[in-house]
Amino acid sequence: MKKLVSVLTWILLIVWALLVLFPFYWMLLTSFKSYGAYNAEFIPRFIMTDPTLDNYREAFQGVPLLKYLWNTLFFTLCTTALMMIISVLAAFAFARLRFPGSDLLFLLLLSLMMIPAELVVITTFVTLTDLGLRNSFPGLILPSVASVFYIYLLKENFEQIPDSLYYAAKVDGTSDLKYLLRVLCPMCRPTLMTITILKIIECWNAYIWPRLITDDPRYYLVSNGIQELRENGFGRENIPAMMAALVVVSLPLIILFLVFRDRIMEGVARGGLKG
Amino acid sequence: MMEQKNYRAILYLLPALLFLAVFLVYPLADVFIYSFEEGFNFASQVYHGIGLHNYRYVLRDPYFIQALRNTLCLVAITVPLSTGFALLISVALSSLPTLQGLFRTIFFLPYVTNTLAVGMVFLVIFGRTPYSDGLMNALLSVVGLGPVDFIDGPYAAKMFVLCFYTIWVVLPFKILILTTALASVDKQLYNAARIDGTSRARIFWRITLPMISPMLFYLIITGFIGAFKAYSDAVAIFGTSLNNAGMNTLVGYVYDMLYGDSGGYPSYASAAAILLFLIILTITVINLLISKRLSYHTGGSVR
Amino acid sequence: MDVTFRHLTKRFPARRGSSAKEVIAVDDFDFTISDGELVGLLGPSGCGKSTALNLICGLLTPTEGEIFFGEENVTAIPVEKRGVGMVFQNYALYPHLTVYQNIIFPLQNLKGKDRLTREQMRAKAEEAARLVQIGALMDRHPSELSGGQQQRVAIARALVKLPRILLLDEPLSNLDARLRLQTREEIRRIQLETGITTIFVTHDQEEAMSISDRIVVMRDGRVQQIGAPQTIYDDPANLFVAQFLGTPPINVFHGTLQGRRLLMGGVPVLATDTDEIRQITVAIRPEGFIVDPSVPFSCSLQAVEVMGRDVSCVCTHPAMVNESGRMRAIIDAGTRPDAGVSDVHFRLKPEKVLLFDPDTGERLYAELSTLR
Numbered sequence: 048m049k050k051l052v053s054v055l056t057w058i059l060l061i062v063w064a065l066l067v068l069f070p071f072y073w074m075l076l077t078s079f080k081s082y083g084a085y086n087a088e089f090i091p092r093f094i095m096t097d098p099t100l101d102n103y104r105e106a107f108q109g110v111p112l113l114k115y116l117w118n119t120l121f122f123t124l125c126t127t128a129l130m131m132i133i134s135v136l137a138a139f140a141f142a143r144l145r146f147p148g149s150d151l152l153f154l155l156l157l158s159l160m161m162i163p164a165e166l167v168v169i170t171t172f173v174t175l176t177d178l179g180l181r182n183s184f185p186g187l188i189l190p191s192v193a194s195v196f197y198i199y200l201l202k203e204n205f206e207q208i209p210d211s212l213y214y215a216a217k218v219d220g221t222s223d224l225k226y227l228l229r230v231l232c233p234m235c236r237p238t239l240m241t242i243t244i245l246k247i248i249e250c251w252n253a254y255i256w257p258r259l260i261t262d263d264p265r266y267y268l269v270s271n272g273i274q275e276l277r278e279n280g281f282g283r284e285n286i287p288a289m290m291a292a293l294v295v296v297s298l299p300l301i302i303l304f305l306v307f308r309d310r311i312m313e314g315v316a317r318g319g320l321k322g
Numbered sequence: 323m324m325e326q327k328n329y330r331a332i333l334y335l336l337p338a339l340l341f342l343a344v345f346l347v348y349p350l351a352d353v354f355i356y357s358f359e360e361g362f363n364f365a366s367q368v369y370h371g372i373g374l375h376n377y378r379y380v381l382r383d384p385y386f387i388q389a390l391r392n393t394l395c396l397v398a399i400t401v402p403l404s405t406g407f408a409l410l411i412s413v414a415l416s417s418l419p420t421l422q423g424l425f426r427t428i429f430f431l432p433y434v435t436n437t438l439a440v441g442m443v444f445l446v447i448f449g450r451t452p453y454s455d456g457l458m459n460a461l462l463s464v465v466g467l468g469p470v471d472f473i474d475g476p477y478a479a480k481m482f483v484l485c486f487y488t489i490w491v492v493l494p495f496k497i498l499i500l501t502t503a504l505a506s507v508d509k510q511l512y513n514a515a516r517i518d519g520t521s522r523a524r525i526f527w528r529i530t531l532p533m534i535s536p537m538l539f540y541l542i543i544t545g546f547i548g549a550f551k552a553y554s555d556a557v558a559i560f561g562t563s564l565n566n567a568g569m570n571t572l573v574g575y576v577y578d579m580l581y582g583d584s585g586g587y588p589s590y591a592s593a594a595a596i597l598l599f600l601i602i603l604t605i606t607v608i609n610l611l612i613s614k615r616l617s618y619h620t621g622g623s624v625r
Numbered sequence: 626m627d628v629t630f631r632h633l634t635k636r637f638p639a640r641r642g643s644s645a646k647e648v649i650a651v652d653d654f655d656f657t658i659s660d661g662e663l664v665g666l667l668g669p670s671g672c673g674k675s676t677a678l679n680l681i682c683g684l685l686t687p688t689e690g691e692i693f694f695g696e697e698n699v700t701a702i703p704v705e706k707r708g709v710g711m712v713f714q715n716y717a718l719y720p721h722l723t724v725y726q727n728i729i730f731p732l733q734n735l736k737g738k739d740r741l742t743r744e745q746m747r748a749k750a751e752e753a754a755r756l757v758q759i760g761a762l763m764d765r766h767p768s769e770l771s772g773g774q775q776q777r778v779a780i781a782r783a784l785v786k787l788p789r790i791l792l793l794d795e796p797l798s799n800l801d802a803r804l805r806l807q808t809r810e811e812i813r814r815i816q817l818e819t820g821i822t823t824i825f826v827t828h829d830q831e832e833a834m835s836i837s838d839r840i841v842v843m844r845d846g847r848v849q850q851i852g853a854p855q856t857i858y859d860d861p862a863n864l865f866v867a868q869f870l871g872t873p874p875i876n877v878f879h880g881t882l883q884g885r886r887l888l889m890g891g892v893p894v895l896a897t898d899t900d901e902i903r904q905i906t907v908a909i910r911p912e913g914f915i916v917d918p919s920v921p922f923s924c925s926l927q928a929v930e931v932m933g934r935d936v937s938c939v940c941t942h943p944a945m946v947n948e949s950g951r952m953r954a955i956i957d958a959g960t961r962p963d964a965g966v967s968d969v970h971f972r973l974k975p976e977k978v979l980l981f982d983p984d985t986g987e988r989l990y991a992e993l994s995t996l997r
Binding site: 252293 | 329330331332334335337338339341342344345346347348349350352353356410411414415417418425427429430432434437438439440442443444445447451454456457460490495498499502522547551553554557558561562573576577580581591592598599602
Binding site: 209211212214215216217218219220221222225229230233234236 | 682683684704705706707708709710711713714715717719720721722730731734735782786
């Protein structure tokens with residue numbers, strides 16, 4: 048009985064692991080099949096016979112994939128950097144610089160976490176359209192910068208640093224800003240890194256807002272790029288080239304994940320994001 | 323201590339407050355106003371009345387009804403299935419003597435990948451190729467079933483693909499949360515129960531489940547909210563013209579109203595978004611009430 | 626650098642919703658600490674001594690009154706610019722910086738013409754490290770150091786910028802007993818070597834007595850007495866001071882002045898020069914007792930504790946103020962009472978007997994002498 052449970056456990060886990068990995072395998076596999084070979088298959092082939100890099104060439108030449116990647120990188124870096132600066136400053140103010148009404152203000156801030164993005168996207172879209180910010184990087188970046196959740200997470204972390212360090216820094220003639228940069232941030236580096244990585248993942252996969260605010264391919268991010276590719280580009284018939292594009296788009300994040308997997312998983316577990 | 327110079331705090335807060343005000347607070351107020359402005363014209367920014375017309379229109383729109391039906395169907399299928407399945411896998415994973423780290427890493431992989439990208443792989447797996455019915459049908463024919471057109475075929479087949487993919491996407495998060503919750507249960511409780519001769523099944527039902535119940539309820543609540551907001555998954559498989567595919571979701575309806583095929587009606591979009599919000603709010607309140615009655619309280623471990 | 630307090634007062638407002646009233650943590654401080662002095666602020670916990678320290682360094686601003694460093698009024702100068710060095714109770718070392726980086730941290734805050742080059746910083750840091758003898762630990766992180774070493778780093782960090790005043794908050798409380806002895810000698814040595822006016826806070830009277838030039842005894846925010854350790858011990862201003870200083874603590878009795886004699890438990894113990902007739906509180910240091918079977922004052926003996934050269938007699942006497950009636954006399958081991966004796970008769974040393982007003986606790990002065 049005990050043995051049977053153990054065997055079933057392994058089977059369950061291995062089957063699910065295969066189900067998780069299979070789409071990635073299929074994506075990779077198909078991306079190396081030639082256009083002709085793929086379309087001529089009567090029965091799908093599970094192994095590679097004639098690997099070719101043509102699809103990758105096609106992916107980069109057929110659409111401005113490099114441009115999309117560059118846009119996404121730029122968008123991700125700007126958004127993450129701005130978000131970090133704003134959140135760190137705000138969290139510091141809430142955690143350290145007590146001021147009249149700070150508790151109330153923080154409570155109000157927390158209540159903003161309950162507002163679903165779908166509700167505010169509409170007016171934001173109208174506002175930015177009125178400002179003529181459609182198809183522009185400011186239009187892409189600005190609404191994605193503010194994050195109540197990260198401010199909350201940082202504030203909690205900042206508050207764990209003993210008060211006496213702040214007083215010691217003050218007695219030694221340190222300004223608030225310098226204390227933040229020289230003492231608080233280095234001490235909270237794990238949390239800062241977790242937040243940075245989570246935000247990068249969020250930005251890289253962003254689809255809904257970029258889709259609304261851009262309709263000019265020059266400002267497409269990878270998500271919009273591949274969607275566009277699939278509906279109006281070669282993705283309609285050239286599946287292998289499509290898969291090659293998907294591999295290129297997915298790879299950076301998978302590498303990032305494999306490098307920082309413990310930190311990312313711990314951060315997500317702590318934050319309970321993507322609710 | 324340090325009671326002087328409080329005004330400086332405002333300087334540190336200013337950027338965050340500015341962004342939140344412009345992109346969260348103001349839009350929130352505005353969306354309600356939009357939803358009551360009748361006949362709002364995007365180009366001229368004028369409207370000719372205040373009332374419930376937008377809500378009436380949305381509720382009578384067959385596309386909204388369709389989106390509502392799809393979303394409810396998705397919620398009803400994926401939330402119980404994904405939660406139950408995540409619990410099963412997490413318990414199995416926690417009982418593993420070795421390789422836990424490897425499995426955890428693999429299981430988490432879908433979380434970090436682009437929903438659209440993998441969705442398109444699912445499209446390829448379930449779809450046809452020029453000379454075959456595709457991979458999934460090839461597998462089905464082995465057991466004598468088939469061929470089914472999953473992408474353009476019967477509603478049930480399309481809904482199956484969507485649900486399958488949704489579960490595939492949401493499971494990593496749930497497994498991670500549950501394995502973390504399981505790992506944090508005090509091992510001494512298990513030892514004590516084993517010394518008392520408690521059976522494994524009884525340990526699970528009487529100790530493990532009550533101890534992780536706060537997290538489980540948290541997952542169910544967020545699961546409901548997430549499933550009601552489904553959109554990207556559907557786009558990935560059925561394309562942006564979800565109305566034509568008959569697979570639109572409520573969020574998809576909002577965005578299509580705002581901008582898209584039928585585009586340019588922020589008033590209708592606002593009304594639909596508020597209806598969606600009300601539905602989610604109701605479900606969440608019901609969930610909270612139920613969980614409050616059933617949950618084992620560990621002193622605020624739910625966050 | 627002198628430090629002068631002029632009517633310094635700090636009030637904390639009552640918290641809303643709680644029944645607690647306004648707290649006066651520091652009440653009308655008005656005295657001067659001279660240049661180069663080592664002064665201990667002594668008092669039980671909650672007496673306001675830490676508040677006083679925080680007022681001096683500028684972490685708190687006074688409700689009333691002023692603080693002067695030399696001629697300069699520093700009351701309104703913010704903490705960053707006050708130029709004091711401070712050692713915190715838990716040391717407050719930056720855990721992510723090495724010992725060396727911790728020590729030069731204050732120097733890196735200097736701006737403008739005070740700015741130092743890298744070499745100057747290193748020289749100053751090494752000088753400070755030499756003073757506290759941690760030169761070999763410069764590249765370690767605080768977590769790799771023992772409590773005593775962390776303490777030294779904290780002192781080095783406070784000294785490196787040559788502060789006008791050095792403040793120490795309970796500097797020995799986080800150390801074990803052996804290190805405590807060693808470190809307090811160390812603090813004294815460093816203070817003498819640098820000549821910096823130093824103020825430290827402690828609740829341990831032994832600590833304060835052993836190294837201070839002068840002690841400020843505080844209670845409920847008020848200064849009770851200021852003076853050299855020996856003066857305060859021998860000549861306390863009130864009963865609180867008398868009780869707070871000295872181990873074992875002073876023994877307090879109910880007594881009566883009558884017919885030019887001091888009576889305790891109805892029997893005469895000492896002669897006085899006053900004709901007054903009144904109730905009085907009598908406090909006798911443990912070392913003020915001499916075994917003398919010929920006098921009437923007797924206590925019932927409970928136990929004898931051997932201390933080496935001396936022995937400590939634990940006795941009870943009905944006139945004791947505390948309810949247990951327990952008192953302690955320290956006598957020469959040669960005069961210890963025989964085993965099995967139940968009553969001991971004591972003669973008192975007049976200079977070890979102090980008189981206080983039973984109502985106010987204020988010291989009363991009267992000439993006391995042995996009865997003939």
